[in-house]
Amino acid sequence: MSLLLEMKSITKEFPGVKALDNVSLTVETGEIHAICGENGAGKSTLMKVLSGVYPTGSYDGEIHFDGAHSTFKATSDSEAKGIIIIHQELALVPLLSVAENIFLGNERAKNGVMNWHETFDRTKGLLAKVGLSENPATLVDTLGVGKQQLVEIAKALSKDVRLLILDEPTAALSEADSTTLLDLMLELKRQGVTQIIISHKLNEIKRVADKITVIRDGASVSTLDLVQGEVSEDDIVRDMVGRDMSQRYPTRSPRAGDMLMEVSDWNVWHPDHGDRQVIEGAGFNVRAGEVVGIAGLMGAGRTELAMSLFGRSYGQKISGQIKIRGKDTVLKDVPAAIDAGLAYVTEDRKSLGLLLDDTIQRNTTLANLPKIATRGILDEGKEADIAEGYRKSLQIRTPSVQQIVGNLSGGNQQKVVLAKWLFTEPDVLILDEPTRGIDVGAKYEIYGLINDLSAHDKGVVMISSELPELLGMCDRIYVMNEGKIVGELSAQDASQERIMSMIVTN
Incomplete structure (x- = not known):
């Protein structure tokens, strides 16, 4: 050549x-x-x-x-x-x-x-x-x-x-x-x-x-x-x-605690086509300290399920029951979902997760502005301190929280999205394709963060198209196909073959 x-x-x-x-x-x-x-x-x-x-x-x-x-x-x-x-x-x-x-x-x-x-x-x-x-x-x-x-x-x-x-x-x-x-x-x-x-x-x-x-x-x-x-x-x-990575996924010990969220008989119709049902009779639960996976092929309804739960931000004619810590809860909009302790990290960080032309500081506090405001006036000093704390704890690689988010790498942008929702102090964090488009090193850091959340009795729902990722991180895995949850597997029983078998036979 x-x-x-x-x-x-x-x-x-x-x-x-x-x-x-x-x-x-x-x-x-x-x-x-x-x-x-x-x-x-x-x-x-x-x-x-x-x-x-x-x-x-x-x-x-x-x-x-x-x-x-x-x-x-x-x-x-x-x-x-x-x-x-x-x-x-x-x-x-x-x-x-x-x-x-x-x-x-x-x-x-x-x-x-x-x-x-x-x-x-x-x-x-x-x-x-x-x-x-x-x-x-x-x-x-x-x-x-x-x-x-x-x-x-x-x-x-x-x-x-x-x-x-x-x-x-x-x-x-x-x-x-x-x-x-x-x-x-x-x-x-x-x-x-x-x-x-x-x-x-x-x-x-x-x-x-x-x-x-x-x-x-x-x-x-x-x-x-x-x-x-x-x-x-x-x-x-x-x-x-620059180092050996003997393990792609950090080790963790399952420690399921109290029930945090239960979803039952959840039904959702397409937002533009009212005769098309996209989620049918879905039900799942997540406990404190658990990482629960949702597997399925593209178009199975995983994102639609997550967004409809998060303050009905997707769909119409939504019906079903949600219990938060054992109490029936109506999440009529996104603020209500946040107040109930729910957070959702979107799969589309650039369009839906971030203000790309604004700073790390502003993006970090967007979902919980009342916490840094006094009588409706933002405390920019407090905002900067909070953003700096997340910059350090999440190892966001940038010298300053005044950096424009659009100039960051994909992995660091993802960490800013996570910081935004962690600042709401959620009990249940739904992560939709949390490692899409980021490298193995940044993935490992996010896996470590997920484990840290579960160790502090948070519930994590992880949607991923990468089956090895779900198998490496989750305590239980729900399998979706054509808008329905068609199976549930424990970590011990789950394998790529069993997940795919559930998808193709239902």
């Missing part, structure tokens, strides 16, 4: 932070090269340097592409060379069609007049390449996330891509959609498309990647060759976190 990309001694600084420190990366033509590291290690920053998001002059070091020294003042410069990046947050316009999105900024037009026949014809060919049969006129917001990801790749292929960069491409995908995407990556490799993938999912990386470069604390620490030698996940993790 010939060398396609060489990044030499890349150093990138932000005020008070050195994000990249003398990082080097080489990628050969036709390979899939993975970049791994903890949240905040500098992976996405390095790719933004490569793609021109951070232009030449804003960093030190050199980029050589296809043997020539390259300077990119904007993403249009890198795209002209065939370097296309697909960010974790997809850049599609929801109310435009698939065809319009694919050729947005690259329109098939002459003298300002769109050639719709060519646009639709070429779109059909590109969609076929990524395994989609959708009509080019289909609006993007009617597609699932998995298909939207494939549309992004089709858009990249329309630009004669030579180096395709995928940043956490499967973070929000179901297992089936993830498999489809990984298969497509391998097919693109066979077609000669060089690819860089950033991912925390080590099993997926081992499946598709030829080499892995590990970045830690802004520096490149190793490049592992998966083709030439056997590389274990433990090898990758050790380089990522």
Whole structure:
């Protein structure tokens, strides 16, 4: 193979932070090269340097592409060379069609007049390449996330891509959609498309990647060759976190105490389609000191169940019973749920969990402002002290609580969401995909926090698409399928096979 990309001694600084420190990366033509590291290690920053998001002059070091020294003042410069990046947050316009999105900024037009026949014809060919049969006129917001990801790749292929960069491409995908995407990556490799993938999912990386470069604390620490030698996940993790992690999940001793919450015969209808029932007759309970898991495939109703319980923030025509500490309770809205001792950490931290353009300090206290107010006036000094306390206890990696949350890594953003809800002092904390899109080191810290909560007699309900995570953390696991709870397993009896068997036979 010939060398396609060489990044030499890349150093990138932000005020008070050195994000990249003398990082080097080489990628050969036709390979899939993975970049791994903890949240905040500098992976996405390095790719933004490569793609021109951070232009030449804003960093030190050199980029050589296809043997020539390259300077990119904007993403249009890198795209002209065939370097296309697909960010974790997809850049599609929801109310435009698939065809319009694919050729947005690259329109098939002459003298300002769109050639719709060519646009639709070429779109059909590109969609076929990524395994989609959708009509080019289909609006993007009617597609699932998995298909939207494939549309992004089709858009990249329309630009004669030579180096395709995928940043956490499967973070929000179901297992089936993830498999489809990984298969497509391998097919693109066979077609000669060089690819860089950033991912925390080590099993997926081992499946598709030829080499892995590990970045830690802004520096490149190793490049592992998966083709030439056997590389274990433990090898990758050790380089990522700088230490051996003999256990992925911290040990804990089950200590179920008093009943905290009981849900029975819970029914919920879709908020927009009143004839569609999404939760049917669901019931479960959680005791003090317990970590209770909810397993199920994408679309099983896990998030809908959690949100409907949390102050009816999802659904309509909701019925059923909730008991908190043995007393019938009506959680008519979110403030009532918070007052009753319930908290919900959403799976979508960026859209629903945080104010990304505000500070850590403001985000930390949002859910419990009365606690830092006197006669309706916020005590900003008290607010700062509280936020600083959570910054230290949760090890949020930032020098100040005045940092804008949108500038934090995914793992640190997740810790801010947790801080916000811990400040409400809940008895029951519902965690919806609490480790999605974060690295193994940050995951371990959040697992430790969950264990600490249970040790202080809190009840934790954990929703996760990762069955090993549920098996490693939970005392009991409820299994959901098509809006119903179809089974319950103790930690001793639970296995991936038994959970999947319950799903497919109910």
